[in-house]
Amino acid sequence: MSTWLLLFRKEMLESTRNYKWIWIPLVFLLLGISNPVTTYFMPQILESSGVAADLVPVPTSVEIMAKSLSQYGTLGLLILALSFMGIVAAERQSGSAIMVLVKPVSHRSYILAKWSGMTVLTLAAVGLGQLGTWYYTNILFESVPFRLVWTSLLVYALWLLFINTITLFLSCLMKSVGGIAFISLGVAAVLAILTQVLDHTMKWSPSRLTGAASQILLSGQGGGDMWLAIALTIAFIAALLAGSVTASRRMWTKS
Amino acid sequence: MNLLEVGGLTKRFGANAAVDGLSFAISQGRCMALLGPNGAGKTTTLKMLSGLLEPSSGTIRFIGEARADIRESIGYLPQYPSFFNWMSGKEFLEFTAKLARIPAKEAASRAKELLERVGLKDAAKRKISGYSGGMKQRLGLAQAVIHRPKLLILDEPVSALDPQGRREVMELLKEMKRETTILFSTHILHDAEEISDDVMIMDRGHIVVEGDLQQLMRDHGKPQIRIKVGNADPAWVQGLRDRPFVREFEFALGLITLQVTNLHEARESLFREFVDQGLEIEGFEMGQTTLEDLFMKAVQA
Ligand SMILES: Nc1ncnc2c1ncn2[C@@H]1O[C@H](COP(=O)(O)OP(=O)(O)O)[C@@H](O)[C@H]1O
Numbered sequence: 001m002s003t004w005l006l007l008f009r010k011e012m013l014e015s016t017r018n019y020k021w022i023w024i025p026l027v028f029l030l031l032g033i034s035n036p037v038t039t040y041f042m043p044q045i046l047e048s049s050g051v052a053a054d055l056v057p058v059p060t061s062v063e064i065m066a067k068s069l070s071q072y073g074t075l076g077l078l079i080l081a082l083s084f085m086g087i088v089a090a091e092r093q094s095g096s097a098i099m100v101l102v103k104p105v106s107h108r109s110y111i112l113a114k115w116s117g118m119t120v121l122t123l124a125a126v127g128l129g130q131l132g133t134w135y136y137t138n139i140l141f142e143s144v145p146f147r148l149v150w151t152s153l154l155v156y157a158l159w160l161l162f163i164n165t166i167t168l169f170l171s172c173l174m175k176s177v178g179g180i181a182f183i184s185l186g187v188a189a190v191l192a193i194l195t196q197v198l199d200h201t202m203k204w205s206p207s208r209l210t211g212a213a214s215q216i217l218l219s220g221q222g223g224g225d226m227w228l229a230i231a232l233t234i235a236f237i238a239a240l241l242a243g244s245v246t247a248s249r250r251m252w253t254k255s
Numbered sequence: 256m257n258l259l260e261v262g263g264l265t266k267r268f269g270a271n272a273a274v275d276g277l278s279f280a281i282s283q284g285r286c287m288a289l290l291g292p293n294g295a296g297k298t299t300t301l302k303m304l305s306g307l308l309e310p311s312s313g314t315i316r317f318i319g320e321a322r323a324d325i326r327e328s329i330g331y332l333p334q335y336p337s338f339f340n341w342m343s344g345k346e347f348l349e350f351t352a353k354l355a356r357i358p359a360k361e362a363a364s365r366a367k368e369l370l371e372r373v374g375l376k377d378a379a380k381r382k383i384s385g386y387s388g389g390m391k392q393r394l395g396l397a398q399a400v401i402h403r404p405k406l407l408i409l410d411e412p413v414s415a416l417d418p419q420g421r422r423e424v425m426e427l428l429k430e431m432k433r434e435t436t437i438l439f440s441t442h443i444l445h446d447a448e449e450i451s452d453d454v455m456i457m458d459r460g461h462i463v464v465e466g467d468l469q470q471l472m473r474d475h476g477k478p479q480i481r482i483k484v485g486n487a488d489p490a491w492v493q494g495l496r497d498r499p500f501v502r503e504f505e506f507a508l509g510l511i512t513l514q515v516t517n518l519h520e521a522r523e524s525l526f527r528e529f530v531d532q533g534l535e536i537e538g539f540e541m542g543q544t545t546l547e548d549l550f551m552k553a554v555q556a
């Protein structure tokens with residue numbers, strides 16, 4: 001069995017044993033479901049508090065689904081950063097990583113297995129969340145074609161994976177796990193703001209993927225710059241992965 | 256035949272040289288103790304040998320080792336081993352076996368065999384988080400030898416253990432000594448004397464003394480007599496330093512330590528004095544200066 005696969009399975013087993021495989025998807029599922037459900041009951045909630053319900057426009061199905069996506073980008077991202085901040089740093093700190101790295105294991109397999117583990121878990125979590133949203137949206141409102149659901153989801157997930165990769169990279173570089181999560185989320189926030197402010201110069205920005213994903217739901221099209229942002233985000237992820245491997249190797253062999 | 260040859264091995268952390276120009280060789284099948292006080296550079300040296308740390312300069316050469324990755328030929332137990340505590344002992348050993356490229360089926364049987372050997376058979380299915388310090392150290396030993404390494408590198412394998420755990424690990428080391436070449440570090444002399452063939456004493460990044468333990472004892476072992484007297488006359492005690500056969504004299508806590516030129520001559524002469532002066536001798540011991548004296552001297556120099 002290849003070393004990468006072996007380490008990947010270890011990551012999977014570990015995140016099962018420490019219940020990350022339960023509670024991360026659960027948080028995303030709750031985020032996803034709560035959105036259409038609260039929207040459905042909103043008129044009653046408003047009425048009971050004395051506000052005329054017809055003053056508030058009822059969102060369309062696709063708007064509800066787009067809103068769910070944006071929730072994964074805030075609360076969801078926070079959960080992901082907090083769960084993955086120690087993914088490399090904690091093992092290095094405790095010394096358990098030594099047990100892996102004294103065996104004939106390359107830093108590349110080691111890091112790629114970590115990344116794959118994060119990726120599978122993240123995709124499963126947003127996938128579950130969005131399926132939940134879709135299910136309740138279809139029941140409570142008009143139905144949304146599945147094609148829009150999964151394409152928008154993939155585009156949005158790429159943004160989450162990008163931030164995940166930054167977390168991984170920082171985890172290879174830094175000791176303080178709190179700092180790792182803080183900087184990852186900071187990068188996400190700053191990118192999102194800059195991309196809005198400098199709309200024309202930031203066409204390449206990974207955070208454009210969030211807008212593109214909503215566009216897919218609302219209009220069926222991600223917009224002209226979507227593919228540029230997708231290509232560059234994939235390139236950034238690849239570069240960050242290469243950087244993580246180098247950082248991990250340096251961290252071990254130099255100090 | 257040499258298994259490992261090290262030349263000019265140096266590791267600098269900033270301006271500090273933790274290991275400074277180490278050159279030595281380890282012979283196949285021998286057990287070498289790397290001795291030295293805390294901060295001598297033992298851990299740094301062992302980490303470089305096991306491929307975890309890159310030397311600032313110098314060479315490490317495995318003789319007749321064609322494998323691209325030297326880690327395949329090395330087993331390593333860190334000074335403070337840390338495990339994946341959510342795994343069971345069995346899971347952990349199978350995992351490390353597979354990392355060492357042992358096929359799955361063989362990995363399982365090898366793990367089983369080693370768990371039994373290190374006395375963890377009954378705890379095999381329990382989580383490592385519940386293991387005692389001694390159990391963890393034995394598990395660490397098992398993972399280090401799982402792939403039958405040519406060289407077993409152990410960093411202070413018994414230093415942190417209680418006497419019982421220390422005993423168990425020492426017995427295991429004695430067994431493993433028969434199967435592979437061992438390099439282990441310790442700051443406790445007794446450990447080195449108990450199982451090593453060769454010793455290397457390090458201090459502040461340098462080798463102070465190195466060689467065959469027996470040979471070193473012979474070369475550095477000076478005939479020595481220790482006397483404990485109940486009713487010693489201080490004048491007589493102090494007068495001992497002027498005897499022709501006494502080379503070095505020490506008197507502390509009622510114990511006289513003499514390094515002498517000739518044991519027999521010294522004994523004859525001293526016994527006569529005991530009788531003539533009616534001294535109450537509570538203890539009389541003849542022997543050689545130990546590795547400890549050598550160690551203390553080397554480290555203080
Ligand atoms: N990563 C590091 N960074 C800076 N200094 C270090 C590092 N590791 C060890 N040292 C220093 O190198 C010296 C030797 O340390 P070490 O090899 O751990 O000694 P020993 O194992 O013999 O106690 C010590 O002075 C220690 O402070």
Ligand SMILES: [Mg+2]
Pocket residue numbers: 297298299334410411
């Ligand atoms: Mg040490």
